[in-house]
Amino acid sequence: MKQRLTNIALSASIAATYMKAKLRQTLVATAGVAFGITVFIFMVSFIQGTNEYTQDVVFQQSPHLRMYNEVQIADQSLLDRRFPGVINQVHHQKPKDILLNLKDANQVLGELRADPRVQAASGAITTQVFFRLGSSSLNGKINGVDLKREDQLFNLSSKVIEGSYEEVNVKTNSILMGVGLAKRLNVTTGDQTLITTEKGGNFPVIVAGIFKTGLTDIDKQQCYASIKTVQKLLGVPASYLTEIKVKLFDKELAPEMSGQWQARYHYQGSDWKKDNASLLEGDVLRRMIVYGVAGTILLVAGFGIFNILTMMIYEKMKEIAILKATGFSDSDVRGIFLTQALVIGAAGAVMGLVFGFLISYAVSKVPFNSDVMITLDHLPVSFKPVYYITGFTFGILTTALSGYLPSRKAAKMDPISILRG
Amino acid sequence: MNVLEVANLNKYFIEPVRNQVLKDVGFQVKAGEFVAITGKSGSGKSTLLYLLSTMDTDFEGSIMINGEQMKGKTNRWLAAFRNQHIGFVFQFHYLLPEFTSLENVMLPARKLGLYPKEQIEQRALDLLKLLDVDSQAAKRAALLSGGQQQRVAIARALINDPSIVMGDEPTGNLDSANSATVFGLFKELAKERQQTVLVVTHDEDFARRADRRIYMADGQIVEG
Numbered sequence: 284m285k286q287r288l289t290n291i292a293l294s295a296s297i298a299a300t301y302m303k304a305k306l307r308q309t310l311v312a313t314a315g316v317a318f319g320i321t322v323f324i325f326m327v328s329f330i331q332g333t334n335e336y337t338q339d340v341v342f343q344q345s346p347h348l349r350m351y352n353e354v355q356i357a358d359q360s361l362l363d364r365r366f367p368g369v370i371n372q373v374h375h376q377k378p379k380d381i382l383l384n385l386k387d388a389n390q391v392l393g394e395l396r397a398d399p400r401v402q403a404a405s406g407a408i409t410t411q412v413f414f415r416l417g418s419s420s421l422n423g424k425i426n427g428v429d430l431k432r433e434d435q436l437f438n439l440s441s442k443v444i445e446g447s448y449e450e451v452n453v454k455t456n457s458i459l460m461g462v463g464l465a466k467r468l469n470v471t472t473g474d475q476t477l478i479t480t481e482k483g484g485n486f487p488v489i490v491a492g493i494f495k496t497g498l499t500d501i502d503k504q505q506c507y508a509s510i511k512t513v514q515k516l517l518g519v520p521a522s523y524l525t526e527i528k529v530k531l532f533d534k535e536l537a538p539e540m541s542g543q544w545q546a547r548y549h550y551q552g553s554d555w556k557k558d559n560a561s562l563l564e565g566d567v568l569r570r571m572i573v574y575g576v577a578g579t580i581l582l583v584a585g586f587g588i589f590n591i592l593t594m595m596i597y598e599k600m601k602e603i604a605i606l607k608a609t610g611f612s613d614s615d616v617r618g619i620f621l622t623q624a625l626v627i628g629a630a631g632a633v634m635g636l637v638f639g640f641l642i643s644y645a646v647s648k649v650p651f652n653s654d655v656m657i658t659l660d661h662l663p664v665s666f667k668p669v670y671y672i673t674g675f676t677f678g679i680l681t682t683a684l685s686g687y688l689p690s691r692k693a694a695k696m697d698p699i700s701i702l703r704g
Numbered sequence: 705m706n707v708l709e710v711a712n713l714n715k716y717f718i719e720p721v722r723n724q725v726l727k728d729v730g731f732q733v734k735a736g737e738f739v740a741i742t743g744k745s746g747s748g749k750s751t752l753l754y755l756l757s758t759m760d761t762d763f764e765g766s767i768m769i770n771g772e773q774m775k776g777k778t779n780r781w782l783a784a785f786r787n788q789h790i791g792f793v794f795q796f797h798y799l800l801p802e803f804t805s806l807e808n809v810m811l812p813a814r815k816l817g818l819y820p821k822e823q824i825e826q827r828a829l830d831l832l833k834l835l836d837v838d839s840q841a842a843k844r845a846a847l848l849s850g851g852q853q854q855r856v857a858i859a860r861a862l863i864n865d866p867s868i869v870m871g872d873e874p875t876g877n878l879d880s881a882n883s884a885t886v887f888g889l890f891k892e893l894a895k896e897r898q899q900t901v902l903v904v905t906h907d908e909d910f911a912r913r914a915d916r917r918i919y920m921a922d923g924q925i926v927e928g
Contacts (some may be wrong), residue, residue: 293814
């Protein structure tokens, strides 16, 4: 064991002498690796930062899981029950007229809030309405929500750009309107507008405030009001809720819990993964692109190391033969060249991490104003340690691999063929 | 006691055509003998030396050094054996140019790892002094003259107190004064330290003054 350690130390000191003699080449190779890792860190941080930001914008608006009732066609017709075991064809089956409310919603909400995994749960009542604008009408949606809880879930009060969030809670028949919708209807805070419900009733409402989420679909179509106001619009009792939204402490649990609760309460449900499948898929693709590009850069850096070591080994054929003649074994010789590759790799990787961090940090301070992403004032950059760990491992692996092949060649070299000349 | 025993040694070159370069070579060398191997170019003397140096492992027959059979050993074992028991001096000095003279001499001993670094350094300096190149100890080997390099190379061959010192034309590119110094040193090694010296040479004068002379022709020992 001690012998092996001294051997490694000896190989390392020989490698150090060689690197000092070829300082410029060594530095260029190191810079190559450093550049690869820098680009990797920067690109991953920036792209992931952007991904996370867009996800945050969307997920702030969407709960981790939702439960609701949907109009469904019965999967078993009456005929099936009457004549079991026979193929019964029913054409153009129509759904039963059902109430879209959730049964015992308040009871369920109480149970959910008691669950330790649940951060917040809020009931809501949602309905389609028409906003009257002169003789024409605009399609829209009113969410009747528990305003205090909705704020916990989605931080809604921070999205209000005009008027007062609290006022909606206290004043009946007042609503918060999306900025796009308000513009189309040409209303501002304090104005009155007329809405028509699905069933045909007309109601005057007061615009108490205007909000902007940055998501055009929501801003152009939606309004918020208190649960009571919407229940009154629809003429339904106070227990009538159509949707339960839940925020969890760990959002990864959502699909599993959604399944459990659907089975227990007989509601339909969905979770954030299902609701945003295309967005998440896009993230995966973007990440693949980043890793592809960074991998290519590191591969090029690896070729640089491969070249330098191969050339060095050709230059040093005689010296390798001498080392072997004086008693250095194949593995000692391999160790000498592998050490050089690893030192270049490790130094390059560390430098790359530092530069990558510095560039990412600088970019995260660049001001960026956007009309669409209103909560964004600087470029979004993510600083997760996992990128740095990945970058370092990646760098060491590439250099070790590109150093291994030439060093194996050196180890295999037959000293006699060289000395014979 | 025989340090070296060679029996029925046959060696073939395959490329470009199969060609037998050593034919049934056999001889013994006693401890403390100073042997010169001579012969014309192509007589197989260098090939024989490389086989004896254990660097060439492709042969038929038997080579025993210090009572150990060299046939069929692994590269790793042979490297360790060379390190401890064989000192090698090449025709063209062959130092590592990036290292200082002192480091060149120390390397085999550091590989052997029997003594601490300070002790090895002291020994290496003593050897350089013995060969009158101690003034060049801290210089990089590439900056030394041919004669100085060759003497440093001899110091390197001696650092681990090998039982056999082998030389391939060790005085081949030295002037007569340096040549005489090297010869004197080899002679002293054999006589006083009981180290065996085995030298391949073209130098008639050198060969004549050795303890024993092996003359080769056409891959066979003709005389000695």
